[in-house]
Amino acid sequence: MRRPTTLFLVRHGETPRPGYCNGHRNVDLTPAGVVEMEAMGRRLAGEGIASLYTSDLTRAVHASEIIGCALGLTPIVSARLREKSFGVWEGVSEEEIRARYPDEWKEWMSNPGDARPTGGETFREMAQRVLAELDGMLERHAGEKTAIVSHGGVNRVILCHALNLDLRHLHRLGQGHAALNIIEYSENEAVVRLMNGSLS
Numbered sequence: 119m120r121r122p123t124t125l126f127l128v129r130h131g132e133t134p135r136p137g138y139c140n141g142h143r144n145v146d147l148t149p150a151g152v153v154e155m156e157a158m159g160r161r162l163a164g165e166g167i168a169s170l171y172t173s174d175l176t177r178a179v180h181a182s183e184i185i186g187c188a189l190g191l192t193p194i195v196s197a198r199l200r201e202k203s204f205g206v207w208e209g210v211s212e213e214e215i216r217a218r219y220p221d222e223w224k225e226w227m228s229n230p231g232d233a234r235p236t237g238g239e240t241f242r243e244m245a246q247r248v249l250a251e252l253d254g255m256l257e258r259h260a261g262e263k264t265a266i267v268s269h270g271g272v273n274r275v276i277l278c279h280a281l282n283l284d285l286r287h288l289h290r291l292g293q294g295h296a297a298l299n300i301i302e303y304s305e306n307e308a309v310v311r312l313m314n315g316s317l318s
Contacts, residue, residue: 120305123256126162126265127273127299130181131155138212141204141238144176154296155181157317159188161298162265167191169259171251172267173199182267193267198251201269202244205237231285241285245275252276256303273299280308 131151133140147155162185170191172182182193207215216223219236226233231241255264266272270293277291278284280301291313293299298315301308 121261122302122304122309123260124263125252125256125276125299125301125303126165126167126263127276127301128158128162128181128185128265128267129270129273129293129295129297130177130267131158132295133177137207137209138215139204139207140177141201141208142175143208146176147180151177151181151295152184154317155184156188158296158298159185161317163188166263167265168262169255169264170194170267171196171199171255171265173197173201173269173272175200175269178267178269185265185267189265196251198247199266199268199272200247202241202271203238205235205239207235207238229286230289231287241271241275241288244271245279245285248272248275249279252279270297273297276301277310277313280310 131154132148133145133151134148167189170182170186170189170193172178172193172195174195174197179195186193222233222235234240273293274288274291277299278288293314294316296317298312300312301310
């Protein structure tokens with residue numbers, strides 16, 4: 119029987135957040151976020167991880183470079199692992215969004231899987247690109263340990279898929295900055311071994 123493929127799924131460290139969400143905006147890690155990723159590198163260093171993937175957004179690339187130094191790996195950058203596009207919501211306060219886009223906000227609160235901010239994408243659309251990348255990774259690294267450094271939304275999509283949970287429930291899954299998740303994939307199932315793990 120083939121060994122399971124183990125995925126270490128990491129959310130990037132702390133970032134500035136001038137509004138409700140960053141989405142596709144390129145923001146970097148704060149000094150605290152750098153410290154979090156250095157700690158994550160130490161946490162993962164003994165795991166025998168053979169490959170490391172990252173979103174192409176600055177905060178994830180920086181985080182993956184820090185972790186990659188600890189693992190002796192060069193991150194593989196993929197635009198398909200980007201956070202969800204929140205369109206005109208990006209960098210805007212929650213109060214402003216509620217005032218300008220009340221119907222969109224209501225939909226976001228009640229059904230986040232299908233909600234589409236003006237100029238953005240739905241989580242279901244995002245899931246298509248994220249899960250396509252994940253499927254390719256699991257095929258290329260079957261029986262190995264691999265890692266993704268990405269975003270809260272990306273992690274929730276992957277966790278929902280592993281748990282067979284509809285995306286309308288993704289707000290139920292916590293993903294703090296520097297969260298660690300561990301998922302084992304066998305030929306017939308996925309088992310979530312750790313979710314929203316904290317280094318503190």
